[in-house]
Amino acid sequence: MKKSLSVFTLVVLVSGLVALAAKKPAQTSEPMPDDVKAVIQNSCYGCHNSESRNEDGKKEIQFDKLDELSAIKKIHAYKEIGEALEKNEMPPKKFLERFPDKALSEENKKMLMDWSKKEAEALVKEM
Numbered sequence: 001m002k003k004s005l006s007v008f009t010l011v012v013l014v015s016g017l018v019a020l021a022a023k024k025p026a027q028t029s030e031p032m033p034d035d036v037k038a039v040i041q042n043s044c045y046g047c048h049n050s051e052s053r054n055e056d057g058k059k060e061i062q063f064d065k066l067d068e069l070s071a072i073k074k075i076h077a078y079k080e081i082g083e084a085l086e087k088n089e090m091p092p093k094k095f096l097e098r099f100p101d102k103a104l105s106e107e108n109k110k111m112l113m114d115w116s117k118k119e120a121e122a123l124v125k126e127m
């Protein structure tokens with residue numbers, strides 16, 4: 001009786017831990033720095049948030065839900081962000097024609113690129 005009980009306890013414990021590990025969202029090394037947040041808020045957030053009316057932008061990336069992604073998806077998102085910035089694809093040119101003040105300065109572009117690279121690398125190390 002005692003033995004079967006402890007086996008049962010063990011099974012419950014292990015499956016609980018497995019479920020927890022699978023569900024646990026990936027942790028970033030640090031919360032998003034304020035300067036990064038401010039630039040994203042100005043140049044990206046409007047199209048890339050969970051309530052955006054820009055369906056295509058919303059589908060690609062939601063900055064307010066970034067923390068809820070699994071590590072693998074986050075790494076992918078950071079990589080895409082870096083690439084989009086490097087190729088000057090984001091913010092979209094048409095949008096910048098209408099809202100030139102949303103353009104990224106070289107300095108801010110570099111800051112976002114460095115940040116996304118650093119976050120991706122930190123996540124890779126944690127795996």
Ligand code: HEC
Pocket residue numbers: 040043044045046047048054056057060061077080081082084085089090091092095104
């Ligand atoms: C005017 C709306 C708008 C703004 C502002 C905007 N995006 Fe996008 N973004 C989109 C749309 C629409 C797509 C999907 C279609 C496409 O790729 O053009 C997209 C796609 C992306 C993708 C997916 C990969 C890719 O290139 O398709 C990334 C990453 C991205 N945006 C990052 C950013 C970042 C970072 C900023 C700010 C510097 C930003 N976006 C600003 C609308 C926007």
